[in-house]
Amino acid sequence: MITRELLTPLIRETFALRNKVVMAPMNRRRATDGIPDASMITYYKQRAGAGLIITDNTAIASNGGAYLHTPGIYNEAQKAAWKKIVDTVHAEGGKIVIQLVHAGRIGHPAIQHNEPLIAPSAIKVNESILTPDGTYQPMTEPRALSREEIPYWIAKYKEAALNAIEVGFDGVEIHAAHGFLIDEFLNPYSNKRTDDYGGSIENRSRFLLEVVHAVADAIGKDKTGIRLSPFREIYDIKPYPEELATHEYVVDELQKAGIWYLHFSNAVVNGIGTIQEDYLRNVRARFTNTIMVAGGYTAESGEVLLQLKLVDLIAFGKLYISNPDLVERLRQNAPLAEWDEKTFYHGGESGYIDYPSLS
Numbered sequence: 001m002i003t004r005e006l007l008t009p010l011i012r013e014t015f016a017l018r019n020k021v022v023m024a025p026m027n028r029r030r031a032t033d034g035i036p037d038a039s040m041i042t043y044y045k046q047r048a049g050a051g052l053i054i055t056d057n058t059a060i061a062s063n064g065g066a067y068l069h070t071p072g073i074y075n076e077a078q079k080a081a082w083k084k085i086v087d088t089v090h091a092e093g094g095k096i097v098i099q100l101v102h103a104g105r106i107g108h109p110a111i112q113h114n115e116p117l118i119a120p121s122a123i124k125v126n127e128s129i130l131t132p133d134g135t136y137q138p139m140t141e142p143r144a145l146s147r148e149e150i151p152y153w154i155a156k157y158k159e160a161a162l163n164a165i166e167v168g169f170d171g172v173e174i175h176a177a178h179g180f181l182i183d184e185f186l187n188p189y190s191n192k193r194t195d196d197y198g199g200s201i202e203n204r205s206r207f208l209l210e211v212v213h214a215v216a217d218a219i220g221k222d223k224t225g226i227r228l229s230p231f232r233e234i235y236d237i238k239p240y241p242e243e244l245a246t247h248e249y250v251v252d253e254l255q256k257a258g259i260w261y262l263h264f265s266n267a268v269v270n271g272i273g274t275i276q277e278d279y280l281r282n283v284r285a286r287f288t289n290t291i292m293v294a295g296g297y298t299a300e301s302g303e304v305l306l307q308l309k310l311v312d313l314i315a316f317g318k319l320y321i322s323n324p325d326l327v328e329r330l331r332q333n334a335p336l337a338e339w340d341e342k343t344f345y346h347g348g349e350s351g352y353i354d355y356p357s358l359s
């Protein structure tokens with residue numbers, strides 16, 4: 001196994017990571033009332049050998065988490081629980097950022113404290129979701145945000161980011177991928193607005209960029225990362241003719257904003273990734289700071305991208321579920337354990353903190 005780049009540090013003026021292995025964000029749904037369960041302390045401690053951990057997607061508001069048992073970072077009890085996690089990871093010498101999400105039209109009022117779903121436009125997603133009574137219910141039609149209330153929701157991202165920094169996170173990752181609220185503004189299938197937040201590339205990108213600026217101004221651009229999933233079909237988000245141009249515009253604007261990192265979420269469909277080398281070359285030419293990819297990579301395929309200098313960091317999801325000491329296993333060329341999908345989102349401590357380390 002060639003892991004020359006992957007296992008060496010990434011050191012820049014504003015940050016230092018001890019290797020280029022990132023734990024991808026995974027909502028394992030082990031929170032109660034938005035408060036991370038105690039098992040999450042152990043879970044992240046076990047995985048602190050990563051160069052960087054990105055947490056579960058974490059709601060910025062009480063109606064912001066799509067799924068049952070999603071953690072939040074909008075109240076004091078949630079902050080206190082996260083602080084224990086952050087302190088533990090730091091005590092292990094690790095680094096950790098929090099992924100901030102508003103799920104927009106994904107979810108159900110029964111999950112979101114009986115509040116209606118919100119979205120750029122009142123277009124529902126034709127899928128069902130697990131609700132508190134144990135049944136799958138169709139997602140409901142979201143309420144379209146009025147022009148006047150948009151600043152309120154941008155401020156929610158900023159408040160959550162400030163909360164994250166207050167409890168000691170090394171930064172935040174703005175979740176602008178996977179068909180959640182920010183992605184819903186970007187995509188013309190979910191955004192039919194006729195005001196300055198819909199229509200043109202600039203208008204559809206406005207919400208994303210205003211969130212980024214609000215967060216970066218509040219906590220520092222060097223602590224602000226973002227996850228994007230261009231060319232990916234998910235939750236009725238579909239490909240559209242101006243998709244490449246939209247994402248080029250977004251990347252150019254994020255370059256001007258000077259934020260810490262771009263994180264691209266790759267989906268492999270029929271053997272073909274949504275994030276191709278050509279696209280990464282395009283992004284590399286536009287964005288001078290840190291670039292990360294996740295989605296279907298192995299140590300070997302990640303190493304190739306690092307050696308081509310197309311990206312700076314590789315994030316691993318499922319491998320991190322079943323290999324808490326992934327970095328150590330790669331160093332020793334040790335076998336990697338298989339994950340069990342049945343416990344991805346359920347099962348309490350089982351399938352969560354009981355995957356063994358080598359030692």
Ligand SMILES: Cc1cc2nc3c(=O)[nH]c(=O)nc-3n(C[C@H](O)[C@H](O)[C@H](O)COP(=O)(O)O)c2cc1C
Pocket residue numbers: 024025026027028055056057099175177178227265266294295296297315316317318319344345
């Ligand atoms: C159990 C599980 C939960 C996930 N939760 C999130 C999430 O909260 N936020 C996110 O952006 N992606 C999430 N993802 C996607 C992962 O970050 C990653 O992109 C995906 O697993 C593909 O990478 P892999 O092939 O290395 O697993 C999740 C994936 C899994 C398996």
